[in-house]
Each structure stands twice: as C-alpha cells, then as structure tokens.
Amino acid sequence: MPRVTAAHETEVRERILLAAAQVFADSGYRGATMQDVVRESGLSVGAIYSYFPSKSDLYLAMCDFTSGRAMGELAVRLTAGRTIAERLAIAVAFYIDSIDTHGATPGLAALVPAWSEVDTSPAVRDMLRRRRDQLVTAGRLLVEEGIARGDLPAWVDAEVLGGAYSALLDGILLQRVEAGSSWRRADAERRARLVLELALAAAGAERPDVPEVAARPWDVAGT
C-alpha cells in the first residue's frame, strides 16, 4: 500500500519511534526484542526494517528523537519565565515532567539503557555526549544570567553548576525508574528545588571553606 506522501513516511517513523521508546524503557536495550516493537507499533518486522536498518540504529534514532523533543519543548517553556528563579524552576519542573511518557511524548526513561551500552558502540557514547553538552550548556546559560543579575553567588563557575545540575536531574531520573509505581513526583521536585533554593540563598554569602580530601584508592577494610 504505497502512501506516496512524505507526510506518511514521518508519521510511520514516529509511530515506530514511539513504540520503541515504550519497549526499550520497559525492558532495556537487549531485553527488548524486535518482536516487542512489532507488537507495540502494530506494524510488521519487515516494515520496521525498511525504516531503520538495525535494532541499534532504531535505538539511537529513538534516543535522539526523545531527547531532542524535550530540549525543544524546554526552550519554548523557558520563554514564559520572568525572573531567573522562575526560569530555573520551570526548567526543573519540565525535566521532571519529561521523565515519564505522556500520550504522544516518549519519556526520558527510554534513555536509561544507553548508559549500559556505552562500551558496546561508540555511537551510543556520542549520543549521550551530545545530550550532555546540550544540558550543560542550557544550564550554564541560565546560571550565567543568574550571576549577572546577582541572584546567584558570583563565585560559582557556571559551567560547573550546570554540570552538577544535569547530574542531579539524571540522578532523579534513576530514582524515578527504581521507584516504579511508588514514585511520587512531588518528592522529586522537592529534591531538585531544594538545591535551587540553596543556590539562591547563597547569593549574598562568601564562598565557604570545604576541606580538600585526597583521592584515595581504597585500602579495603574487612572482606
């Protein structure tokens, strides 16, 4: 059944990508089978292989699609923020929203298997690095603005804080995955917002002295 329109092609592509996001989030990369994707998408094996050359290509495309969508939507939502505190709060709330699948929007949970496949293919690592760059850059820009306006301490390195925040949010993604059905969105938001509050509260203060601790390769105690 040839649907010659280009619109149809992207429609089917997305249908496959959405099914893949669901399935990979549920069972991991290796755990998910192409049959699962077939079942979830309602298409056939052959159809899927005519859109994506291999399972790993499908997975990578799904990851780019999923995180790309989220970054785009984040940019849109940030325009609604007036103060810097508001913008930061929007970014946090949005990231937490985007962890789960909502209707036609695949959730970031589908990215989790990527971290265990990093040593398997360089393409996976590249994909994660691209994503990290985007997150850190977005964070850095917000922080720089906060510093310029005096809402954040002048002694923080914007790049470092951006990196820390992207780690915090990814950690919350892991907590969401491990919590399963007992997940409470409000708890996660409280955790992420608390760090925001600490940063804003520290605006007027001096940089405190945190002792250096030498890296020490573990002289195991006990068995």
Next chain:
Amino acid sequence: MPRVTAAHETEVRERILLAAAQVFADSGYRGATMQDVVRESGLSVGAIYSYFPSKSDLYLAMCDFTSGRAMGELAVRLTAGRTIAERLAIAVAFYIDSIDTHGATPGLAALVPAWSEVDTSPAVRDMLRRRRDQLVTAGRLLVEEGIARGDLPAWVDAEVLGGAYSALLDGILLQRVEAGSSWRRADAERRARLVLELALAAAGAERPDVPEVAARPWDVAGT
C-alpha cells in the same frame, strides 16, 4: 578436590563476583555472557553454576557485594572527619573514588545495568531500593548534624537534601560512564563540591522564594 575450608568457598565466590563486576560493567546485564564471566574468572561454567544458581542471581549478588563494600568503607572513612564540612567532603570524595574499579575493589559502574532491568525482575528493584535507603539515610544523618551545628540552613529538610545528594552522585556516576576515557575525576569532584559549598554558604540566609510551577503534561510544540 574437597576444600572443606569455608575460607576457600568465600575466596572463590569473591573471585567470581569480581569477575562478574568487571564483565557486567563492560557489557551490561544482557550484553555480558556467562562465557565472559568464565573467561574473566579463569574458572569454568560448571564451577560458576555451582556457586550461583543463575545469571540473574549472580548479578544481584554482585550488586549487593559491590555496594555493600562501599557503604562499609564509607562508614570507616567518615570517622576521620572532624568538622561537618570535612565529613561531607569525605563522603563526596569517597563516592567518586568508588565509581571506578581499583584493584580488588569492584567499581559502582557495574550497578548501571540494574536500572534498565528494573522492570524485568522485582529482585532488582528491591536491591536498588535497599541501596537508595542506605544512601539517603547516610546523607540525612550527616545533614541533620550539620543543621544542629548551624553549618547548614535550619530550613532544609534533611531527608530531602539527602535524597538530592544521592541523586547528584548517581548522576555523576552516569557522567563517568558516558565520558569513558576522557573522564576527569577532578571535574566531577568540583561539581559535587560546589553543591556542598552552596549548602554551607546558605547557612545564614533566609529561605528564598522559588515560584511554584504547575506540572504540565506537555502539549508538544512542533513535530
């Protein structure tokens, strides 16, 4: 060869667990084969199956072993800290150390595959939850002490900050995995310590006002 000694049994068990940690960290849970564990441990298939009834049991035992060891060693190291800032810095530095494998000590990177297997078996979820409880509790106790001594703001909820910190550290674990050989330990430590500095700097300040942002299930903008 009947090695009646119980010592020999735990010795072989650990040998298998260490090999498993290496292999699972490299290839993920499904990606790693029992043959890989056989090769890495220098034992045989049958030997391994006489110590662990199945691949998933081996994986779970390895996770408990790995994170249990780390928690034990953390408790030991914390006793060296005098001030609260020093103890917090020790905890952070130690977690970052324990991400990588050092000699006989398996690195936490072997835990990463667990998050993609959470929906596969309840035992994996339980294991991760146990670990999270320990981390959050350890963090909460440190924070409570910090508040009591006036080093941390009185308005922070210790449980929430503990949860946030465990998320931050797990996020750094992910960053380490995705960075691969371009990983710089110092960068990670800077990120984790910056959040510590913010918390300590906020000690004297009022709780700032961070606007509420309503959860909003994504009205997708553009394809």
Next chain:
DNA sequence: AAACTGTGAGCGAATGTTCGTTTTGAGCGC
C-alpha cells in the same frame, strides 16, 4: 500494469543452563 509499501515464515548465530565426566587433595590405615 507499474510501482512500491507492508508481510511474516524461516534462517543462522548465539545464549543460558544442564549433566555426565574428570581432577583434586584431605583423611586414614599403616
């Protein structure tokens, strides 16, 4: 009829696990 998308049975490779066989060394009689 021509063109092209979608189908799904089946192939070959690889994996987790079993189980019959081989090797080891502690205990024991001397």
Next chain:
DNA sequence: GCGCTCAAAACGAACATTCGCTCACAGTTT
C-alpha cells in the same frame, strides 16, 4: 611419612531456546 580412597569440586560439550534479520510474495494506490 606414605599411598590409597572417594566424595567434593571443577570441567565443558551438548541442548533447547531465542533473537536479529532476510526475502519472496501479497496488497494497494496511481
């Protein structure tokens, strides 16, 4: 000391199953 014995421990070829992927064909539109 010494060698014999035998259960325990280690081994690894073989099995059933599963998965990613191909390809010959059917169905639909223009």
